Amino acid sequence: MLPMGFSKLSAVVDVEDEKTMTQEITGAQMTGAEIVLQALKDQGVKEIFGYPGGAVLPIYDELFQQDEIKHVLVRHEQGAVHAAEGYARSSGRVGVALVTSGPGATNTVTGVTDALMDSIPIIVITGQVPTTLIGTDAFQECDTVGITRPCTKHNYLVKDVNDLARIIHEAFYVATHGRPGPVVIDIPKDVQFATGTYTPPEKVRHRTYHPQTEGDPQAIEQAVELMASAKRPIFYTGGGVINSGPAAVAALRALVKATGFPITSTLMGLGAFPASDPQWLGMLGMHGTYEANLAMHDCDVMIAVGARFDDRITGRLDAFSPGSKKIHIDIDPASINKTVQVDIPILGDCGRVLEEMLRLWHEKKAEPDREALKRWWDQIDLWRARQCLAYENRNDVIMPQYAVQRLFALTRDLDPIISTDVGQHQMWVAQFYGFEEPNRLLTSGGLGTMGYGLPAALGAQAANPDKTVICVSGDGSIQMNIQELSTAIQHNLPVKVFLLNNNYLGMVRQWQELLHGNRLSESYVEAQPDFVELARAYRWTGIRVEKPDELDDAIKRMLETEGPVFVNVQVANVANCFPMIPAGHAHNEMILSEEVKSSEEAGV
């Protein structure tokens, strides 16, 4: 560590250097490809994920001739976008992907849609055929802006090289301001070759897009008054808190502590509040905890923060938290009153609003109704006593829940980043892995994209080279982007894959068992590769574990082994993920596992 004074001094010098650099660059003439690289550098980009092709060759040529921006070569363009998402989600910075035209662009669509649904700020730069060929069905031509219009926050086709720098800077602004999201920039090859004027970022101000960040003071005051009068309150928080940044997380934690209210969160919001805290009720929703869902159903004041009342959260809408007054803080006006009508909507950045609420709470010397709150907590404790996540552990075969519990126990001190794919294993991670800090869970919440986990882990590792990054996956999901195993080797990204292998598409099988008369239509994966051998073929370390008493050793070996490690955990093949709110049911109509204590046993 440098002494404070010294580091400050050097910081000043850096700023000076940047200024002179910028002045030199202002108005500088460059090719389109040079402009792309310069704009990315000016935006602070250090790593990008991509795959070259005919229509982006000029940009790759520039990339080759510089050292500041590192390029991670993926094996499929979808992987590049998920890696950019993992990079963004784990670091709070913008993730960038670079792909070619046509199939390169269409392959990004799933990732781009995923980022839109989960509000992840990423930039996807796509090559395009030369402007003269656009519309002629040229080789590797597709209508990229047309295809990505509904799945981006915004997109651009750059037709004039003089607009290029401005558009790139605008794209970063749009991706990160308001509700974050993906922005696609389509750059024809002739624009990459053409020479034009560079515009530095500070000269760019957006003409139209200026989302409101400060909440309405009157609404905030009403909300604080409502909170102070609550008898059965609950905080329901989402990914918006994490997107808003560390200040929002700190304000949320302080407000929850100051009020003494219980708190639950969506999948995307896990980690914003520490799972070890007694006020934490666990995740809510379809596979949420009994106590979280019943508390949501029975509460009288709900404080929704950066969450969007998704159908997986609300269950049956007309029976959703019927007796509560609802406060909803969100930066996206279209998220307010979309499916659930709320009483006090507050449009603004949740960090700013929470800080203001906290300030008012203290200023008014607000006191919750202690007696009512105690009764509420007594009720919640009775629900908790039923231990809704209980399952029957076995000696002969590894239960998937047990595998996640052991992973948590043996890795928690490392404060790792965990990515997941989609399905049962994802829900078990949400239920059994206790996240203490934000930006540690990378998961596809809105779109539910199988194949997200591995590339997202690679992106997170690139952003956090010193951290342990573990992808918990399933045998179905991992095969949807398994080619990225190769990327990890090429770029020395020592991620760990912890595969819960049950030979089934587990969540599909569970729904078929519970909702479709146990007719297991196409959910059994008969011909499975030997994942350990497959991983070794990709030059990963492969570990196989089949018995519960070998599990801890396998996890330790995974952590101790340098470089990427693939652990195939053979788990019980027909375990179900409970609790579960079946389709079209209310929060108080959960299916619980047989292992859950009855109300009498729990003393309810």
Next chain:
Amino acid sequence: MNKPATGIPPASTYFMVPESEREEQHTLAVVVDNEPGVLARIIGLFSARGYNIEQLTVSETEHDKGISRITIVCRGTPKILAQIRNQLSRLVPVHSVADLTMEGEPIERELALVKVRGEGDKRIEALRLADAFRARVVDAHTGSFVFEITGKTRKVDQFIQLMKPLGLIEVVRTGIAAISRGPEAMKM
């Protein structure tokens, strides 16, 4: 095989409460940056989210600033109409959205060109009615007229109805342009 199983909850989770509120028709004014694809973005929003669009009028209004104004007549429950406003206002190239119907009864006008073919009494009657509706003759031949009529949608509808038995053969309408009453301009 495909018999519905009894005693099993519905397999779809997408359980939405049916809308029981009454639908209303509103006129929205949307000021946008006139950039490529902006209209596709707005139409795409309506089709992707299942909103009903009844009329759409678009034209550049401030050429030097590159600003266009879109007038949309849409139909929905008050909740859906609020959603439409919010969804429109968060589009990146949108400057502002105003619900003119909510702000008071706006002035709404549309223009139609109406081609009528006929001879003798019918031709005279068409001309006489056009005069009553203050429609102008913009093209005249011995066997046909093209009328230009401006007014509220209902007036244009009425005129077209009257022309039908008199030899109406072709109609083109612009959709409405709408503006609020009083001294205030739309907020940007």
